[in-house]
Amino acid sequence: MVQTQVKERRGFLNQVRNVLSDPSLLAMLVIAFAFVGLFIIYPLCKLMSNTTLETWRNFFTKIPYRRAYGRTIYSSLLSAFTATTLAFLYAYSIEYTEIKFKKFFRFIAFLPMLAPSSMTGMAFIMLFGRNGLLTTKLIGVEVEIYGLPGIWLAQTVAFFPMAFVAISAVLRAISPNIEIAAQNLGAKGTELFRTVTLPLAAPGVLSAFLLVFINAMSDFANPKLLGGLFVTSPVQAYGVVTGDADFGMAATISAMLLIPSLVIFLAQAYIMSKKSYVTVTGKPVAGLKRIMIGKKAEIACQVYVFLVAALFFLVIGIVAFFAFADPKAYYLGKFVFTLKGFTETMTFNAYTFRNSAIIAAAAGILAAVVGLLLAFLNSRKDFPGKKILDFSAILPNTLPATFLSLAFLLSFQRILTVGPVPILPKLTKTIFIMIIIQAVRQLPIGYRNALSGFKQIDKSIEEAATNLGANVGKTISSVVLPMLRPAFISSAVYNFISAMIAVSVIIFVVTPQWNVASIVVYSRADSGYYSEAGAMSIAIMAIILGTLWVVNLLSRGRIKVFD
């Protein structure tokens, strides 16, 4: 018999044939690619196409642009460094030592994440600003908080939770048995830390650093409130749009913000593909109990987490103080407490809470649904363009928030047509642009959560459904969705919270009709109405904490949003 060389049937044509033979798969792919194409790829290209040779020349020749850019990178590096360092110590104290009240301190670490993103900036003005409670009123000294120190301080606190999440996930994934083995071989103290713990945690620490750096670079609210003459690029871009309506220049500035994060993103993807020590599942590893540090060091850790918690409470406390303090009396140096801040805000801004809730809930669900769809396709199906889809789903993580915001403004202010065929109505000034941009911003989180959910579900369970006669749609509805429900809800809630507090990502697309509470906090604070801004902040925090409490209650503690 003549032996013919058999090759696996694969490649583009075979994938296309597979897709075409499965209508439900085809439908899902069309939706996925349409979403990603319209709301991620297209805005990115649109923004780039708004830059011109002249705007690029301006950027590199005119000092203000270069200076703002340099300052953005500089201040973001500082914030990333401090936030990562402080978060590492905090996470280490919680994951590696036997300090008391771990659960409580763990929750406290997330506090800045539950507050409007301009709240930290505002809090430092309230504490140390021209009329600061701590400096001017109580101690009687004036310090200069505006400029780099203010931005640095505010961003360190604001991005602490982000760094904490990344680092504590890695620390938790390290099996205690590895360190016990090292101790068994004679390593101890700092040597053990240096030779085992740190190298194992390094990928998480690095990714925390980069994450904070990228977010600090695109941060709008804190630099706007606290920057003073220290103008960063996002603030500058905002000024260029609102002041000069120079979209080309703003696009160039935003594009320059994208470059470092894109480089980081690609480099990280490359490095991670080369070596990975721990697979971060976020699940605690069963193992023996390790004793890593002495009694004295443990007390130091306890004091440290206490101090960090105290700082966070100070930030929230001062905002609450201003929310309840009568502003006129305060200027005269008297403390009179009133509910006027709340009542006045609510008279004019109650509708922004309604908007916030609708937009954040819709965006939270949309991001979780699209994330689930993309994760399903990527982990379970074979089709052409898989890598593109994966890349696009994570891309919004890399796009600076203000970049995305400007890109959406530029992309959707007219009816979108392909040739003569209209495919999308004008979105600007509608609620839809607010929902979609928030959903796109949160998509990487929804996608990653769903992806790790799929990794935990043995593929054979879906195969079993197929084997018993279920097609793709039926498999998803009867098996995949019920099993992923907790992951789905927790990512939707997480997205909801992030959307409730976001400022930078909607700064260019927000309109009076669809104004949201987090924007009001920023704009009231920017205009110096701290009483109203404080009251709004406290109300937003109350809504978020209430949501978490209800989720916890309804799921009987099974759904953990921050794990």
Added chain:
Amino acid sequence: MDKYLIELKGIHKAFGSNIVLNNINVGFEEGRFVTFLGPSGCGKTTLLRTIAGFYRPDMGEVWIDGKRVDLLPAHKRNTPMVFQEYALFPHLNVFDNVAYGLRLQKLPRKEIETKVREALELTNMVQYKDRNPNQLSGGQQQRVAIARAIVMQSKILLLDEPLSNLDAKLRESVRVELRMLQRQLNRTFIYVTHDQSEALAMSDVIVVFNKGRIEQVGSPMEVYFKPVTKFVADFIGVSNFIEGKVIVKNGTVTLDHAGRSFSGLTTDTFKDGDHAIFSIRPESITIGKSECASGSEACLPVSIIQGMFIGEKVRYVVKDQIGMDWVIDQHDTQEMLTGGAFISIPPDKAHVIKE
């Protein structure tokens, strides 16, 4: 009418440049217990999954019950399968797990209830019908997985190493039950395993795989006592091999090893000078301190390297004078030999393989 319920014609399957199934041609009759046996990576699971429709062959055809099915998607084949990890739906209780496939077929509720009950009765799981999978032991989960598959009323049941997650004792009892279940239902079971004792104990037909090819198809007795290749002889049970050029005399073939002449029986035709391998099972050899008397047996002086007492037998590893290792099993003995000894091999115990 076709003779075979399942027929595989010229199946090829590659993953990348790695050929996992290479020209598989085999058919199975209805009501047989068929085992796919082979080392890991030999293609046995791939073939099972090809029958179930999880893989599409790159070449070749799959026929089930007179219909060609290799172009049919997995969910339209009705080839129920018991997965290695059971793959129970964690969010459904035992009853709903078993009812899942029937509900997809939109059967009336009463009928579903009756059929699920029957399946649970067959697997002795009726009293657990309201439990969730995570409240069951491994063995119970497996029964549910089996019930979920047999309830589908297909003539075929596919089982992918279903016993590999059970402990040794349980495995032996489930083995017996599975075989009885298959006889009772009179369906064709296709059972994948790498465990040769499982295959020998349960099967009507064993298909031995190696590197994507079928080495031998036969009854347990055939593959054990009449392996057609050295691989089969080596993989199933333990065997000693000697090889060389043969001399043919009166229907027996002989070859020389370590200065002695060994003879064996064969149905293959040999002529003088052909190359052959003799496979001699450890239990066919006797070992003793004194040189064997009879002339017909091949007798070799050896030195004992190691003796292991394994309960029902003593297993010796010995070295002959030209340095080859032999494995010899002595049953029903209470003595343990050491030092020099002699082994004797009766002439009809060597199985001759033509290579």
